Amino acid sequence: MQHVELAELTPELLPFLGMAARLQLYAFEALAAVAAAAPGLEAKVAVSSAAGAALTRHAGLVEEIRRRDDDPIEAMRPYADAVAAFAAQVAGSDWREDLLSAYVVFGLLDDFFLHLAAGLPGEFGERSARLLHEDAGERALAVVLQREIGADPRLADVLALWGRRLVGDTLLMARSVLSSGPGATDERIEPVLTEIIAAHTRRMDALGLTA
């Protein structure tokens, strides 16, 4: 990962932790709903394990908020409406679209937060980065998606189209996280977006889908 200067983009520590914790809770809910809706046991087990990974990240970020003697609920509360609106935007029309949503959205957002973590003060950045670096079950989700695409060739086109729509909404969500200070210029933001989109393209390639 290329290291760009991110201190000017990274929001204050508490907003970072609060929003990241809230998003991981949403990732958990979204993945658990896909697991419940998936008809096959293999898919249920794989997607559940990814949901568990999101919950572990959520718990780790909550722990970081507590370390500061802040209240995790209060730290997450400001992002409830934005997350609910975003969840409605990226809701698919069946469990396979919802699974692609989780794969695409949390792939992008995890990378984005990982970049921003480099701008956090003290050891918070390092610990947050370690949390977000841990396996999020992405590989397990890709295996389920590949199996579904293999079983229904028309699905590839539907998911490729759906994936392209998700990227725009997710990048807008990501930008809303950034510090609104004078240093958060387009020149600083662009290289970060370019990198996380490149990683997204590699994830779509892994599914045989055009990004």
Place this chain on the structure above:
Amino acid sequence: MQHVELAELTPELLPFLGMAARLQLYAFEALAAVAAAAPGLEAKVAVSSAAGAALTRHAGLVEEIRRRDDDPIEAMRPYADAVAAFAAQVAGSDWREDLLSAYVVFGLLDDFFLHLAAGLPGEFGERSARLLHEDAGERALAVVLQREIGADPRLADVLALWGRRLVGDTLLMARSVLSSGPGATDERIEPVLTEIIAAHTRRMDALGLTA
């Protein structure tokens, strides 16, 4: 916990592990759905942590199945229809009834499986019992239920009624797990049911509800 002779009641090891693993996966799904439906962040966080505990148990039981060189998916598959039918029976009409369902049903079933684990061969019983003994987030669920009941006094009657209906369905589900061998007589089964119902009554008392 009183130790009754359970070797005659406990199903074979693989059916035990397969059904217990499938039920914990269902517990995870049911609790995650309650977390997603709960309007408040406190409730979301508490119920999510209980969902995570169910997923940890599920993963532990899957690991026990792998230790035997059996396929976890195949071991769980025979119970899919029974679990789906049971899930429909214990589905409430809103997230608070669903939360009581989870509290009552998994409270009873965890106790029941814990009893049966004593009849399992080798170290499987000990390890399964240790898994099922771990905190399932029951206390966290009770706190959320108490808060909801405190905020809406009419809810106590609704939940007490709902709880009584759940017990019958859950005990039927539990009995279906038992070995159907000649040793699984009513005289052997009754003391186990009496004990798990007593523990259930204590859990309902903790909510201020009549069991």
